[in-house]
Amino acid sequence: MKKEKGIKGSYFQDVVERFLHHKLAVFALFFLAVEILVVIFLPMILGLDPYSIDVMAFGKGPSDTHLMGTDDVGRDMFARIIYGGRVSLTVGILSAIISLIVGIPLGLIAGYFRGKSEIIVMRLADIFMSFPSMILILVLASVLGQSIVTITVVIGVLGWPDFARLIYASTLSVREKEYVESAKAIGTKTHNIILRYIVPNASAPVIIAFTFRTAQAIITESSLSFLGLGVQPPAASWGNILYYAQSISVLANKPWMWVPAGIILIITVLCINFLGDGIRDALDTKMSV
């Protein structure tokens, strides 16, 4: 890459340049992009079918007809991992978006209007953060029914305190700034102040938190599904593929039924974390001197 010291580009160019210096993050971004394209388009291109049962192959290892073998019911493992990726990534990303949608307004209200709303919201955030969300998710999912939709919503809603706290902290630091005061003085409407001055200031930590929340949500979903309390078969997710590895005979003798799903899960979470790290370094203005 060419070095352009002294010539300062736009803020955005600087960010991109710093991001590109973080080799692992660039690789992670590339990997995740390919992975997302694969889980969206490969099933259509290859006509993958994760549900139909091959009566000639129950729990058979990799072969010409089944690239990565079949599970004990005779379903194609390769197709299940690709479809499982669709489910796991969708649950991860959507639930992080839900956390964001719930958390940001609450944090804004607490930080901007202060007073009672501040006490109520931040105390609630403390309560949610000090209690094991896994337990609440288990209880909620058992009461509401264990579908992909409820799992996504429950994981998403319970993830709100992270975002609320970030937005709250940055709102507190921005609301006393002179430019906010001048905006108020010339009669700018409250919602405009929030959208134009408060929100953009908090965007960097929120983007970073979003990546980590996505990774966390993928782990939570897979743990639930592994327990048999999350995404239910015949739908596939990386977690419920691994459910069958709880049987010792599968664990000991049929590695194709659990190793690939676990490894792709770890690599995906690892890449999301690297991406988050890369974005953090890139957005950290303290580093640009």
Added chain:
Amino acid sequence: MGKYVLRRLLVAIPTFIGITVLVFFLSYLAPGSPLEMLFMDSNADAQVMADMEARLGLDQPVYVQYFRWVGQLFQGNLGYSYRTGLPVWDMVAERIGPTLLITIASLVLSVLIAIPLGVMSAYKPYSGWDYFSSGLSFIGAATPNFFAGLVFIYLLSVKVNIFPSSGMYDSAGAHTFLDLVHHMVLPTFVLSIQQIGSLIRQTRGSVLEVLQDDFIRTARAKGCLESRVLFRHALRNALSPVITRIGSMIPFLVGGAVVTEQLFSWPGLGSLMVLSINSRDYPVIMGITVVIAVAVLIGNLIIDLIYSVLDPRIRYSK
């Protein structure tokens, strides 16, 4: 000091109330009324049902039911299991010990492994050692408990039979301490992996920051031993955020214990939780949730106390 403890206790009370409200209303919303559960198959006549309803207080408004439930709670009565008919408290009580055992053991193990690794990383940043422990922490943080558990069972229990893969004791033979430790090794380590990952990163970051400070240079200038500089001067001052991180590990450890206990057939609250959810045994689900809430609150309180002991500023400023 006493005042500080009292204040932290007062903060814990609304948290506890919040959790009881949440748990109660969730179970209130749960499909299937308690009566249907008690009289699963019988076509008991309407009069008997109505009498029973009145006796259990199910004909009362929700908030009355809630206060009755909380009242019972303080008398140690958590109701009766739909599944076994036993008092919930008895079922829960015998499971508390094993869960405390592996969560506390894994908290201690995480601290013992992660803090030295983090300090060493910060001492020689960007060295081979740092890359090794940073790599370890990244992979640890990205590996779900259950997959780590599967891999360790496969390697150390199936391929080479060094550690048992389930239970607390060998079914035959006396329950010896050594046997218990032998059974604890895998679940404890598996439960720790993710926490070790995040704790290494936290320790490295905060020690690295403190090492830039002037008083470190002063300590070196006056001829302090490097080990003393590192562990007495730097670590002690870097400890606050690390303790906070340890405190925030508690909920994750308890959540992780559910998966780990289920995988290793560990007879704790987590595996009872999974069993109860599968059989829709709501009184037990509620009971476990409340007990866990109390345990977590006590855990947070202990962390707060450690915090104030280590950092005198907290004791006096607030």
